[in-house]
Amino acid sequence: xxxxxxxxxxxxxxxxxxxxxxxxxxxxxxxxxxxxxxxxxxxxxxxxxxxxxxxxxxxxxxxxxxxxxxxxxxxxxxxxxxxxxxxxxxxxxxxxxxxxxxxxxxxxxxxxxxxxxxxxxxxxxxxxxxxxxxxxxxxxxxxxxxxxxxxxxxxxxxxxxxxxxxxxxxxxxxxxxxxxxxxxxxxxxxxxxxxxxxxxxxxxxxxxxxxxxxxxxxxxxxxxxxxxxxxxxxxxxxxxxxxxxxxxxxxxxxxxxxxxxxxxxxxxxxxxxxxxxxxxxxxxxxxxxxxxxxxxxxxxxxxxxxxxxxxxxxxxxxxxxxxxxxxxxxxxxxxxxxxxxxxxxxxxxxxxxxxxxxxxxxxxxxxxxxxxxxxxxxxxxxxxxxxxxxxxxxxxxxxxxxxxxxxxxxxxxxxxxxxxxxxxxxxx
Numbered sequence: 001x002x003x004x005x006x007x008x009x010x011x012x013x014x015x016x017x018x019x020x021x022x023x024x025x026x027x028x029x030x031x032x033x034x035x036x037x038x039x040x041x042x043x044x045x046x047x048x049x050x051x052x053x054x055x056x057x058x059x060x061x062x063x064x065x066x067x068x069x070x071x072x073x074x075x076x077x078x079x080x081x082x083x084x085x086x087x088x089x090x091x092x093x094x095x096x097x098x099x100x101x102x103x104x105x106x107x108x109x110x111x112x113x114x115x116x117x118x119x120x121x122x123x124x125x126x127x128x129x130x131x132x133x134x135x136x137x138x139x140x141x142x143x144x145x146x147x148x149x150x151x152x153x154x155x156x157x158x159x160x161x162x163x164x165x166x167x168x169x170x171x172x173x174x175x176x177x178x179x180x181x182x183x184x185x186x187x188x189x190x191x192x193x194x195x196x197x198x199x200x201x202x203x204x205x206x207x208x209x210x211x212x213x214x215x216x217x218x219x220x221x222x223x224x225x226x227x228x229x230x231x232x233x234x235x236x237x238x239x240x241x242x243x244x245x246x247x248x249x250x251x252x253x254x255x256x257x258x259x260x261x262x263x264x265x266x267x268x269x270x271x272x273x274x275x276x277x278x279x280x281x282x283x284x285x286x287x288x289x290x291x292x293x294x295x296x297x298x299x300x301x302x303x304x305x306x307x308x309x310x311x312x313x314x315x316x317x318x319x320x321x322x323x324x325x326x327x328x329x330x331x332x333x334x335x336x337x338x339x340x341x342x343x344x345x346x347x348x349x350x351x352x353x354x355x356x357x358x359x360x361x362x363x364x365x366x367x368x369x370x371x372x373x374x375x376x377x378x379x380x381x382x383x384x385x386x387x388x389x390x391x392x393x394x395x396x397x398x399x400x401x402x403x404x405x406x407x408x409x410x411x412x413x414x415x416x417x418x419x420x421x422x423x424x425x426x427x428x
Contacts, residue, residue, distance in 0.1 A: 002029045002339055003090065005097060007079060008105035009035035009063060011043065012324045014145065016105050017072050018405040019328055023336035034089065034097065036078030039063060040400055041130045044321070047357070047395050049133035051140055056130055059393070061400055070403040071133040079106075079268040082291040084275055087266075101335055102325055104282050104298040105328075108263030115155055115261075117230030124151075124230055124257040136258060136391030140171075147180050148255030151235055153189035155227045159316025160301075161198045162356050164190065164260050165210060165363075167232040172217045173359025187252060188214065188221040189237055189259070191313040195221055199318045200307055200352065201372050203365040204379030213358060213381075220249065224312045227259065233261030244312040263316065265302060278302045287344040288331045297335065299327035308371055320351035323370060323408035329407070353413045355389040362386045366413055388412075 004024065006017045017033050024031065040061045048054040067074040074279045075097070081090040082102075082322040085277040110128055112119030120126055125136035152168045154161050168188055175181040192198070195214065196206035214221060235257065237250040264270075265280020274292030276282055282298035283290055290296040301324075303319045334344035352367040362385025368376035392412065399406060 001309075002100040002225070003098065004029060004031050004101045004103070004335065005099040006031065006033045006103045006105055007035075007082075007089065008018045008107060008302070009033050009037065009040055010105065010107050010300070012052045012107070013105035014040055014063070014400055015116075015325065015405060016103050016299060016328045016331065018070070018403055019065070019332035020103075021070060021072060021164050022402075022405060023332050026337055030073065031100075032073035032075060033063075033067060033339070034077065034079060034091070034098065035063075036076070036092075038076035039142060041210050042397055043129070043395060044163075045388070046127040046130060046133040047163055047170050049130065050125070050127050050136040050167060050345050052137050052173075053168055056126055056134060059397065060130060066401060068405065077239075078396070082268050082272065082275075084098060084272065084290075084296055087295070090173075098296065100249060101338070103331060103335070104269070104296065104302055105300050106266050106268075109280070109300045111157070111262045111264045114157070115227055115229060116258060117232075118155065118261060119229070122230055123232050124235075124259045125259070127167055127258060128260065138275055139256060139261065141255040144175070144180065146255070147175070147183040148185075149253055149255070150184055150186045151189055151252055151254040151257040152186065152259070153225070154260040155262060156191040156225075157316060158191060158316045159199055159278060160260055160262050160318050161190065161192060164188070164258070167221055167258050169217060169358035171359075172219065186217075186219045187279065188219055189225045189235070189252070190221070190223055190226065191225060191311070191315050192223055193242070193304055193311045193313075193315075194223055197315070198371055199308065199312075200221060200367060200370065203352065203367045204377050206266055206363065206365055206379045209363050209379060209381050213363070225250075226313050230259075240312045241405045242312055243414070263301065275380075279304075281305075286347050288348060289334065295338075297331045299331055301325045303327075317371075320352045320370070322413060323348070323350050325407060325409045326350060335373055353409055355385055355412075357386050357389045358398065360386060362389060364388070 042059040045059040078092045080092045126132035154164045154416040158385040196210040225236045228236040235252045238246045242246045270280040281304035288297045301319045330346040330348040333346040352370040356363045361383045363381045364385045
């Protein structure tokens, strides 16, 4: 009999538990999900929450009853410290949970403290969590009563850029609906070497598509940007050239700002030798398995992936939903094999797919594999992307409630490839 623990209940953790439920030995094995929150939040919808287009109730699900219905144990208590040499998780309330196999799916800790004045406890907003997005909305409602300059973007070391582009354009659309866009200068500040890089070296024509979008919306930008500190109403930014040399110092005034932070591993795993890298991300092999602790797996944003390339200002690599979905499926099969005395042998595909909503239209891209050179390297834009993301949100939340494990992202990718007459790669 094996006790399998999934640490985290987000876009990676919940599907992980569901897929394991279909693979484990029904009479012998149990699954427990541990999370620091009692609810699931559909994080891709947070930019809509920031301007009031969604409410918490629209994109969150209380999970206790859902898990109980599917015979999965659930503990809504955060992890204080992982003890992999003892196969134990120490919880914030002092309890210890023992496991035979562990899947870490926590997502990251948000490293606001690495830049003075950054984040909701400083002078900028965030849409990284539902709590932050609600706070951003409160500040937004105050801002629109007395509009002024906006700064939006992602700081050095960030590895998630899509929501910054989304939020910039969603704010632009909302301001136009309120008939006050002409009162709001907007600047996009990013560590990326160019607009549309996305931590991926660009996908298809994302550079051209997003630059054109910003020009059409009168959104200025600063790339190769390092945010040094943030004061109330003032952001200090160094702009670099392609060799990393500072070419300009900016002091940017703002009345509203949303800046995505860098990520790092959660405190419960920081500093565990052989488990994590210096940033606290979980080290995994080709089978999502930690090389030192063979009964520990990891999926999602919490895993260590080397940067795609050296950029003048540090940029990280995103882990998109499609990539996470493939990690989950591979991990479930590998754990199933181990439980039956076999060797782990399933690899995740690590492809990328994104629907980026821009308020009244959007940009979609498919990268197979995620890092170049690629077999499929495609991007497109239009109102259909906006509508597709709305439909995808409703579909994903419904499946989470029902405990279903359909390949959400893969079905979407295959559908898009068929509609756009793209060649189907063997790895999709």
